[in-house]
Amino acid sequence: xxxxAIMKSIDSxxxxxxxxxxxxxxxxxxxxxxxxxxxxxxxSLQVTKGEFFGLLGANGAGKTTAVSLFSGFMSPDSGTVSIxxxxxxxxxxxxxxxxxxxxxxxxxxxxxxxxxxxxxxxxLYGFRGKKLQERIDQCLEFSRLTEQASRLVFSYSxxxxxxxxLATGLLHLPEILFLxxxxxxxxxxxxxxxxxxxxxxxQKGTTILYTTHYMEEAQELCSRIGxxxxxxxxxxxxxxxxxxxxxxxxxxxxxxxxxxxQLRDT
Amino acid sequence: MLKIITATCKELILLKRxxxxxxxxxxxxxxxxxxxTLVQENVMExxxxxxTQLLLLDLxxxxxxxxxxxxxxxxxxxxxxxxxxxxTSVDVEKAIATGNYQVGLIIPxxxxxxxxxxxxxxxxxxxxxxNDQPALRLYLKVFFDPGIMPGLRSGITAQLQMAxxxxxxxxxxxxxxxxxxxxxxxxxxPQDALPIDNLSEHIGQPLFTLDENRDGAVDSESPPYNPxxxxxxxxxxxxxxxxxxxLAGSILQERRSGIWIRLASLPLSHLVLFVGKVIAFVVVCxxxxxxxxxxxxxxxxxxxxxxxxxxxxxxxxLLVVFLSSLAACxxxxxxxxxxxxxxxxxxxxxxxxxxSAALGGVMVPVYAMPxxxxxxxxxxxxxxxxxxxxxxxxxxxALSAIWSDLGRLTLFFxxxxxxAWNLVRARK
Numbered sequence: 001x002x003x004x005a006i007m008k009s010i011d012s013x014x015x016x017x018x019x020x021x022x023x024x025x026x027x028x029x030x031x032x033x034x035x036x037x038x039x040x041x042x043x044s045l046q047v048t049k050g051e052f053f054g055l056l057g058a059n060g061a062g063k064t065t066a067v068s069l070f071s072g073f074m075s076p077d078s079g080t081v082s083i084x085x086x087x088x089x090x091x092x093x094x095x096x097x098x099x100x101x102x103x104x105x106x107x108x109x110x111x112x113x114x115x116x117x118x119x120x121x122x123x124l125y126g127f128r129g130k131k132l133q134e135r136i137d138q139c140l141e142f143s144r145l146t147e148q149a150s151r152l153v154f155s156y157s158x159x160x161x162x163x164x165x166l167a168t169g170l171l172h173l174p175e176i177l178f179l180x181x182x183x184x185x186x187x188x189x190x191x192x193x194x195x196x197x198x199x200x201x202x203q204k205g206t207t208i209l210y211t212t213h214y215m216e217e218a219q220e221l222c223s224r225i226g227x228x229x230x231x232x233x234x235x236x237x238x239x240x241x242x243x244x245x246x247x248x249x250x251x252x253x254x255x256x257x258x259x260x261x262q263l264r265d266t
Numbered sequence: 267m268l269k270i271i272t273a274t275c276k277e278l279i280l281l282k283r284x285x286x287x288x289x290x291x292x293x294x295x296x297x298x299x300x301x302x303t304l305v306q307e308n309v310m311e312x313x314x315x316x317x318t319q320l321l322l323l324d325l326x327x328x329x330x331x332x333x334x335x336x337x338x339x340x341x342x343x344x345x346x347x348x349x350x351x352x353x354t355s356v357d358v359e360k361a362i363a364t365g366n367y368q369v370g371l372i373i374p375x376x377x378x379x380x381x382x383x384x385x386x387x388x389x390x391x392x393x394x395x396x397n398d399q400p401a402l403r404l405y406l407k408v409f410f411d412p413g414i415m416p417g418l419r420s421g422i423t424a425q426l427q428m429a430x431x432x433x434x435x436x437x438x439x440x441x442x443x444x445x446x447x448x449x450x451x452x453x454x455x456p457q458d459a460l461p462i463d464n465l466s467e468h469i470g471q472p473l474f475t476l477d478e479n480r481d482g483a484v485d486s487e488s489p490p491y492n493p494x495x496x497x498x499x500x501x502x503x504x505x506x507x508x509x510x511x512x513l514a515g516s517i518l519q520e521r522r523s524g525i526w527i528r529l530a531s532l533p534l535s536h537l538v539l540f541v542g543k544v545i546a547f548v549v550v551c552x553x554x555x556x557x558x559x560x561x562x563x564x565x566x567x568x569x570x571x572x573x574x575x576x577x578x579x580x581x582x583x584l585l586v587v588f589l590s591s592l593a594a595c596x597x598x599x600x601x602x603x604x605x606x607x608x609x610x611x612x613x614x615x616x617x618x619x620x621x622s623a624a625l626g627g628v629m630v631p632v633y634a635m636p637x638x639x640x641x642x643x644x645x646x647x648x649x650x651x652x653x654x655x656x657x658x659x660x661x662x663x664a665l666s667a668i669w670s671d672l673g674r675l676t677l678f679f680x681x682x683x684x685x686a687w688n689l690v691r692a693r694k
Contacts, residue, residue, distance in 0.1 A: 124534055
């Protein structure tokens, strides 16, 4: 019975004009144990295939929680998530084959080299032999780390780690990519390179969900954005549409207009 | 399977690169087994589980000293004789007081002559009525190291008294035989009609023999109990369980970085990663045991300790090592999932392991504990491992005797792994 209800709920969220959304979240609720704070509060969201969607929010708005739920790392208290029309309860393995995740923290082993890190994650994705070596070389080239591939990640700069972190999430050529603030603490050159590569990926058909609190980044990269505040999406649309509707000069003004100027992480 | 091998290789590489951590993992049990065994070797001297050194200064150099040495030979007393030209009774007293020897005995000059006179006088007093001469007495000086246990002191005193009593009895019988011989001659009975010549030998035959019965199938080839056979497996086991903390640390490092989230996004179960960790750390535990075993087998004989041996049943020993390692790894997985920080895991882990080792008989044998603690020892995984080791290595038992302990270790591994797995699911 519960399974049927979930499937109906997924259907109502995803099947529009006969097209299945890449990501569909429906009425997500999440509260962490021991916290009085509602991390996600009735969050609903649809991202279509090939879209570059930006999730904007202040610190503590619920961006990382949303990504954790979308990627199946956590389960919602209520509500449903579907990826390409599939739910984690029944098709977790299939979803994970097509989904890439770049966490906010550096998700690499410090005491392994870049090549060893890629080899480890690549093998866990099921790549073997020549195909694996090819993918590793492509990822190293993508992150401009071919010459430093044999150095321990421990010795890398923040920018190098971020680039490798991103490349590791792309090892298995995912159809959908979740990026949780991938440019935090990165220098201008590395950020520029990351942006350029993400745009290229999106142009090749990868659906991207990108969380950030850098407004200019979202304006530059995203075809559509959702503004997240206190666990709910309070506004969504393309940057141009949103700016037109609000008469604001830029996304930062719009963001402050919508969420207010008081600090949100206290 | 390939994913498990990948996870195992990654863990082994990370362990290899953490040289300081690895050094601690191997150095700690090696150092502990050497220090504790040397300390216990001394304790065994003081409790009499090892032969006791008796320092003898024979100022008499007569038949008493020779006889006494012969009678004590074969007992657990090793006699060290000092030359009376070079040493005095004061030297003996000092050597004992400083703990260099456990017992000192001085036979005063002229003791053998006095002994014969005393025996003759005693017989005369007995056969000649009206002879009221005061009995001659012989005094030997004995010193004990104040550090030795009262039980050992009583034991040595009893052994000395028995030996001296036997010498005195032999002399009395010899004199009695001579006296009977005289009477027989006077009565005209042929000498060979009575076994007078062998009288002391005949009378000295013991009437009772204490038959020590050791329960179970004791392998006559199993080495005698010594601190090495106890300490090598005990401290190797202690070291193996200590690997639980670095294993927990490796999980916590992944959980606290983005790695855990990335791993959760992969198309594989966390169980694969757990199994990879367990295999890698079981390899570490096996290496630890091999190292400690090699120290016991090859280094110990070089420093005057008995050699460690697993030759009775190496297969059973390896099985105990393997299952103990699994139990230790299971505990590590549980710690890694139950704790939030490395500080929590190390404090909780080390405390639990030390308490479990103390309770399990690694530090003090279980039989020497108060009754309540002996009852509680059964809950310690280190007790299960140690019991199995001692059954094989000391008691010479077969594999069938340790199934219950092996079963407990296996169950503990699966239970802790299941708890860790449930915590992974609960944290979702």
